[in-house]
Amino acid sequence: MEEDDLADGWFPESVAADYDSPGGANAPEVVVPMADVLESLADGGPVLEFAVGTGRVAAPLAARGVAVSGIELSRAMAARIAGKPGGDKVRVTIGDMTTTRVAGQFSLVYLVFNTIGNVTTQDGQVDVFCNAAAHLRRDGLFLIEVGVPDLRHLPPGQDTVPFTVAPGREGGGHLGFDQYDTVTQQFTSNHVTVSADGKGRFRRIPFRYAWPAEMDLMARIAGLSLRYRWAGWDRSAFTAESTAHVSVWQKR
Numbered sequence: 001m002e003e004d005d006l007a008d009g010w011f012p013e014s015v016a017a018d019y020d021s022p023g024g025a026n027a028p029e030v031v032v033p034m035a036d037v038l039e040s041l042a043d044g045g046p047v048l049e050f051a052v053g054t055g056r057v058a059a060p061l062a063a064r065g066v067a068v069s070g071i072e073l074s075r076a077m078a079a080r081i082a083g084k085p086g087g088d089k090v091r092v093t094i095g096d097m098t099t100t101r102v103a104g105q106f107s108l109v110y111l112v113f114n115t116i117g118n119v120t121t122q123d124g125q126v127d128v129f130c131n132a133a134a135h136l137r138r139d140g141l142f143l144i145e146v147g148v149p150d151l152r153h154l155p156p157g158q159d160t161v162p163f164t165v166a167p168g169r170e171g172g173g174h175l176g177f178d179q180y181d182t183v184t185q186q187f188t189s190n191h192v193t194v195s196a197d198g199k200g201r202f203r204r205i206p207f208r209y210a211w212p213a214e215m216d217l218m219a220r221i222a223g224l225s226l227r228y229r230w231a232g233w234d235r236s237a238f239t240a241e242s243t244a245h246v247s248v249w250q251k252r
């Protein structure tokens, strides 16, 4: 077994190896509607994915003929992109999306799957917005997909919310709990995965949560203003009951 590389952050080889398992976030019914929206917002221009990962979204988008670039921190994740249909066309730069610049001016920069929360300081998240804006051509768009903080499920005195208790095949399973610090806006996502042979793995990932309104302020600091806010990739209306949002800001 390869040793995990600390430079790969929270997504080392041991995580990358399972990331593309079929179903879940990799299912066509999840990825195709995302690619539909991104292709339409790109309007024929080049796009840049921050935190491109294994190319779950970037590769199918490139396979449609969209010019896709990506920035990714983890070499272990990025190493999987080229092997996918369309993946060999994705221009990948290893780097940190808070600071790394790539050549070009883009119609669309996008950051999906809650990954803005992987940047765990407010300053760092503002840097992500500013870096996105710096890559956009005039009138270009920055899109974020992220969950709404689940604080409504926290009764007084409790700091932890279960988000999945899913039995797996032949006795295995996945238990997930988010633990919130409402003073610092930090939360930790805790995952216990048990395989069919009874072996368990406990994984914790730190996040910073932010409300949509705080993101609008970050966008404003970066010279962007809100163009769309949807509850999901079906472009349905964002409401008080929405558990996630797909927000799109435009370079002024």
Ligand SMILES: C[S@@+](CC[C@H](N)C(=O)[O-])C[C@H]1O[C@@H](n2cnc3c(N)ncnc32)[C@H](O)[C@@H]1O
Residues within 6 Å of the ligand: 008, 009, 010, 011, 050, 051, 052, 053, 054, 055, 056, 057, 071, 072, 073, 074, 077, 095, 096, 097, 098, 112, 113, 115, 118, 119
């Ligand atoms: C949940 S995965 C999402 C990957 C891909 N966007 C997708 O939708 O499948 C989060 C990814 O963000 C990357 N990441 C986290 N912080 C980053 C940063 N500051 N700069 C670049 N990539 C980062 C991780 O290495 C990981 O590959």
